[in-house]
Amino acid sequence: MxxxxxxxxxxxxxxxxxxxxxxxxxxxxxxxxxxxxxxxxxxxxxxxxxxxxxxxxxxxxxxxxxxxxxxxxxxxxxxxxxxxxxxxxxxxxxxxxxxxxxxxxxxxxxxxxxxxxxxxxxxxxxxxSEDDSKERESILSIYSALFTYHSDIEKNNEILQNALRTSKNLELLLSNMQNGMRTYFDELSRSRNFIGIQQVLVDEINNSDSQKYAILTTTDSFYRYKESVKELISRILNDNDRQRPKLLQALNACEKGSVGYLRAEKAVRYSEEAVELVYKIEREFDLIERKYNRLVEQKAIFAKRALARIHYIFQEGAAGEDNVLRLVRLIDKREDKDAILEEVCSKIKLTAPFRIFDDNSMYKRRDSSENVFQPLAVDKSGEVMETEITDFVPKPLYTKKQLRAFWEKNTKNGMFRTTKNTVQSVEDLEKMLFLWQEVTGSQAEENSIVLGDELKNEQGFAFSELMIKDNEKLD
Structure with a gap:
C-alpha cells in the first residue's frame, strides 16, 4: 500500500x-x-x-x-x-x-x-539543523560507490545507480550555491553605505552555502577525490571492455532459447547497462567540475565587487535617500496635496528663489578639453669630449717592457723556464700567464712549449712548470 x-x-x-x-x-x-x-x-x-x-x-x-x-x-x-x-x-x-x-x-x-x-x-x-558536511559526504559517496563496484565480484549495478543519484545531487547543490551567489550580488549592488556592505558580507560568510563551499575547497574533499574518481571510472570501463568478449563468446556458444543462452544474454545486457551508468557518472562529474570552477570564479568576482563598492563609497560618500524627496512623494499621494502645499508655502518665507548661479557669480569658462600630450625636449650636448670615446677602451695591465724584463729574468741558455722562485706575487703569476698566452697564439709549428710538473712555492702559489724554447715571436 x-x-x-x-x-x-x-x-x-x-x-x-x-x-x-x-x-x-x-x-x-x-x-x-x-x-x-x-x-x-x-x-x-x-x-x-x-x-x-x-x-x-x-x-x-x-x-x-x-x-x-x-x-x-x-x-x-x-x-x-x-x-x-x-x-x-x-x-x-x-x-x-x-x-x-x-x-x-x-x-x-x-x-x-x-x-x-x-x-x-x-x-x-x-x-x-545546519547542513554540516553533506557535500563532502557526496564526494565520498561517489568515490566509495565506485570503489565498491570495482572491488565487487558480482558487479551490482545498484551501486552505480546510487553513485549516479549522488552525482546529480551534488550537481544540484552547486547550482543552488551559484543561485545563492547571484542573490548576494544583487544585495551588494543595492547597498549604499558601509553598514549595508558589511551586513551583506557577514551574511554571505555565515550562510550555509559558504560553509559548504569551504568544505568543498579543502584538500581532503573535492580536490582529493576528483582524480581518484576519474581513475576508478577508467578502470571500470577497461574491465568491462576486457569482460565483454568473454560474455559474447559464452552467448554464442549456447543454443538460442536455452537457459544458458538467456543467462548469457542477461549478463551482456547487465554489462551494457553498467557501462551506460558509468558514462553518465563521468558526464555528471565533468559537469560538477565545471560548475565548481564557475563557483570559484563567482566568489572572486563577488570579493572584487565588494572592494569596488567600498572604494566608490570612499570617493563619493555614502549616498542616503534625501528626506525631501521622500516628503514630496508622500505629499503627492495625498488627495489634499494642494492645501498642504499652500500651507507649507505660508509657513516658509524665502527672500529669493534658490539659484546655483546668480548675477553676482563670477563667470569662468570651464575647460573641458583633454590635456594634450607634450613630450619633453631632448637636451643636445654642445661638444663631445675626445676622451669620452677612449674611456671605454680597456687598457693593458702590463707594458711590453715589463713583460720583456720578466722574460729575460727567467731565460737561461735561450730557454724561458719557470721555477719555484719565479712567482713571488700575483703580478708575477699574471705576467707568466700573459707570456704563455701571447707565445701560444703566435708561435709557428717548429716552436715548442712544454708544460712540466706542478710547482708550489713557500708563498702558497701553485702553477705548472713552463718551458719556452723560441722567443722570436715575443718581439
Missing amino acids: ILKQRIPKEFYRLFRTKNMDAYMMFLAAIYDENNEVYTALGLTIEEGQAIIGEMISKSRIEWQEDSEESSDAPEGAAFEPSGSPSAILNTLINWGWIKSDYDERLNTYILSFPEYSQLYVELFKKLQ
Whole structure:
C-alpha cells in the first residue's frame, strides 16, 4: 500500500496551526530520544511529556491559542490546560503523527512513529539543523560507490545507480550555491553605505552555502577525490571492455532459447547497462567540475565587487535617500496635496528663489578639453669630449717592457723556464700567464712549449712548470 494513502485526514492540520514550529521541535526531540539505544522498547507517555516540558522551558516557547487544536480535542482532554505537555502529546497522537500502543509487559502506553510520519520528522530535523558536511559526504559517496563496484565480484549495478543519484545531487547543490551567489550580488549592488556592505558580507560568510563551499575547497574533499574518481571510472570501463568478449563468446556458444543462452544474454545486457551508468557518472562529474570552477570564479568576482563598492563609497560618500524627496512623494499621494502645499508655502518665507548661479557669480569658462600630450625636449650636448670615446677602451695591465724584463729574468741558455722562485706575487703569476698566452697564439709549428710538473712555492702559489724554447715571436 502506498504510504500517502495511510496518512489520516487530520495529519496535515499541524501545518495550519499557529504553533507549527513548536510542534516540529517536539516531534524532532521525541524522535531522537526514541531512537537512542537505551529506549529499545520505545518511550512511554510520561517520558514523551517530560521531553515536551523540557523543550518548552529550554526554548522558552510561548504557546498560542488556536481553534485548530481545540476544535476536535479528544475525550478527557477538556480539563487539560492548553499548551501543557500532556495536551500537546495527545494532539500529536490524535492527528496521527505519533502512535500510542499499550504494552502488557510494561503495563503502560509506548510511543512510536508511523512510517509516513518518520519521513516528515526526518525533514523537520534537517530544517532545524545546519547542513554540516553533506557535500563532502557526496564526494565520498561517489568515490566509495565506485570503489565498491570495482572491488565487487558480482558487479551490482545498484551501486552505480546510487553513485549516479549522488552525482546529480551534488550537481544540484552547486547550482543552488551559484543561485545563492547571484542573490548576494544583487544585495551588494543595492547597498549604499558601509553598514549595508558589511551586513551583506557577514551574511554571505555565515550562510550555509559558504560553509559548504569551504568544505568543498579543502584538500581532503573535492580536490582529493576528483582524480581518484576519474581513475576508478577508467578502470571500470577497461574491465568491462576486457569482460565483454568473454560474455559474447559464452552467448554464442549456447543454443538460442536455452537457459544458458538467456543467462548469457542477461549478463551482456547487465554489462551494457553498467557501462551506460558509468558514462553518465563521468558526464555528471565533468559537469560538477565545471560548475565548481564557475563557483570559484563567482566568489572572486563577488570579493572584487565588494572592494569596488567600498572604494566608490570612499570617493563619493555614502549616498542616503534625501528626506525631501521622500516628503514630496508622500505629499503627492495625498488627495489634499494642494492645501498642504499652500500651507507649507505660508509657513516658509524665502527672500529669493534658490539659484546655483546668480548675477553676482563670477563667470569662468570651464575647460573641458583633454590635456594634450607634450613630450619633453631632448637636451643636445654642445661638444663631445675626445676622451669620452677612449674611456671605454680597456687598457693593458702590463707594458711590453715589463713583460720583456720578466722574460729575460727567467731565460737561461735561450730557454724561458719557470721555477719555484719565479712567482713571488700575483703580478708575477699574471705576467707568466700573459707570456704563455701571447707565445701560444703566435708561435709557428717548429716552436715548442712544454708544460712540466706542478710547482708550489713557500708563498702558497701553485702553477705548472713552463718551458719556452723560441722567443722570436715575443718581439
